[in-house]
Amino acid sequence: MSMSDTFHLKIAEFLITQINNGTYACGDRLPSENELCAQFQTNHHVVRLAISRLINMGWVATYQGKGSFVKSRPEAFPYSLSAKTGFSSNLKGRPLAHRGQLMQWEKRHPMPHEARYLDLEMHEYVYDLRIKRFINEQPMSLSTTVIRAHDVPDLPDFLADFQSLYKILSEHYQIRPIRTKSIVQAIMPTLKDTDLLHLPENVPLVKIESFARHPSGHPFEYNVSKIRSDMCRYVIDF
């Protein structure tokens, strides 16, 4: 190994080692920035660089006025996905309060890439649903679902008491979409994501683009989800 030449990275590595050692356990407070400055004979700025690495790597969270605390890794909630299921249906029977909230929706023309996948002309219509999902009332993911409008006539009638899109599709349209593929990426949150998910730190998110087809065969749904993977396990079943 040939790295870790800068001071702030050495400090970060040292602290990570101590956390792994057990010198600091989950929930413990790290020494204050001033104490670390004294300990390493350096200044605010360098110490903060080290700590921001710990934050980015998910080891600690900081709270203004309080300190930096070793994150408890809550043996992440499973958040399952497979060819035949949406999000909500997977957590049934688990002792986790799962909730999907419809933030907004609109009927609109498809974007070019949506039209391409959904096999639509640009003048046709799609429904665009923005859903925020919570586990134990903690915001966990943001998703955008785009479906062909003529597959779900009168959809707005069923959005009033929204619980789950797959529930609506199943109960009112007898449609159970079939996921064909997903594309996975790791991304940093935009400011809007940070805001909506109440991300206190600089956590990378899992972005999953999913494509699903109608049981009768034609393309049906295009979905983009951004998920906090530090707080939940995103499980894919084959």
Add this chain to the structure above:
Amino acid sequence: MSMSDTFHLKIAEFLITQINNGTYACGDRLPSENELCAQFQTNHHVVRLAISRLINMGWVATYQGKGSFVKSRPEAFPYSLSAKTGFSSNLKGRPLAHRGQLMQWEKRHPMPHEARYLDLEMHEYVYDLRIKRFINEQPMSLSTTVIRAHDVPDLPDFLADFQSLYKILSEHYQIRPIRTKSIVQAIMPTLKDTDLLHLPENVPLVKIESFARHPSGHPFEYNVSKIRSDMCRYVIDF
């Protein structure tokens, strides 16, 4: 929207907007830090905070002595995965130079979590293979594969001219493992990851833990891969 109160984030947002505008196209150089300092009437440090956000979000890459350049997003290479395939087999027939390199291997006792999944006692043995994968000679992923030793007797004999684990399994043992589930996370690279993948920046990685069983039914393989998702598309087929 209610965010973006700090100066460096405003600068970052401004630059991102300009990139989206087309003011700066892929490959273009951004104004130098000094120029940005002048433009925004601020100093080195704040400008660098803004730029590090652009780096983290994957918009730009910086080169010492040269400048900051808008990243060309190379319409990422597809890197496919499904129940029945490993990595290598998916890229056949594509005009991409894909290569897997066996970095090291060892025969050892399983770790507790490995023993649990692989249904082994702690005194039994596993093979541990560390593989680095390249696309067009650019390092793309690091993976650790752990398999039960008694399923693959004399495995070391076949490691000399390593090309693909699934090829060895198929040709010498007539085994085609079946992936049962994967767990996806977004993580920041460790220093070692940064080093091995030659990551010039602070890019989040996709971490995928996969579990596969032997065709006869018993657990067979446990794999952890860390993948650059800024340079490739990780596609999951259902």
Add this chain to the structure above:
DNA sequence: AAGTGGTCTAGACCACGTG
């Protein structure tokens, strides 16, 4: 030599919570 990004020092001031 001059310009670029990269690291570090030193200090001011603010926002937040009570060690």
Add this chain to the structure above:
DNA sequence: ACGTGGTCTAGACCACTTG
């Protein structure tokens, strides 16, 4: 009031490339 983290200023010095 004091200590905590958060932001910003100002400047030094280094490493790298040739704008």
